[in-house]
Amino acid sequence: MVYTRTESRCDRDALVTTPGPRLVPAPRLEPPTESRTSTVQPIPKAVPARPPIDHGPFPMWSENGDIREQTWHLLANILEVLDHRRTARQLRNHLSRPMIASLETRAKTTRGQRQLHTLHICRPRPDVIEACATVWVREPARPPRAVAIAARLEHRQRRWLCTAFRSM
Template sequence: MTTPTLRPLTTYEPIDGQVLIPAARRPETSHQPPEHPVAADNGQFTLIATRILEVLDGRRPLGHLRTLVAEPVYQATVTRLRTTPPMGVRHQLSSIHSCRPTVDAVEACGLVETTRHGTRTRRAAALACRFEYAEGRWICVYFRIVGR
């Protein structure tokens, strides 16, 4: 029977020009879940997106968006209403799905159906938007209808 023994390892020599860098220590992670400012409620995001769509098709005045959207979204809506005023097109939000990439942000996608006044033809378009929690409320910082 043989006695277990430790054998020395062969020495390691770096190749010419290779630099030995010690492995960086990882920061210790906290095991506590991050605090969410408030619950992310799809109903709240549906309401904000619906109000933006109502402004775009003329059923709601532009001033109603002031507290719901960030300044760039508001200005983009003003520009769009100046260049293409609502002309009998109705937007209806059919569905919305959201995810929470960070504690204070929610990204959502949805389906928007558009109909022209006097017709039954419906067209579908995708909706992409982002909401951020700031100043004690959720505001829309990105809003885009894709595929119109």
């Protein structure tokens, strides 16, 4: 039984009994008997998987040294384009032509100041770098917020070109 107080002002101390939930014991679970297991089909063995293809040392994570430093500076420069502190044309040696047009268009609609915070790099192939990073965005009259960015750099004509950039 569950006891509740009534809402009446005259009879504050009177208790009213209401029926509570009914408890019933759970049924016992028993393991299957011999007669039940005889109808179960055996599970067929899985087809053996093909041996993995050896791609050498790739993909490679956590690139260090010069590559990481160059990627950091390139992404920081791209963020400066979005902050209106630099033009996309200044990065023409490091951006593909579609990327230059894309950044010029995006810079028209963005506001706030961006600062590169973390950087993670993966090399799926020797001539490709895929990077993701977190960026702090500070806008007037708003608290700072974190945004993720991703970029793809390809080694072409003896230099690294950013061929894709995405802000999420």
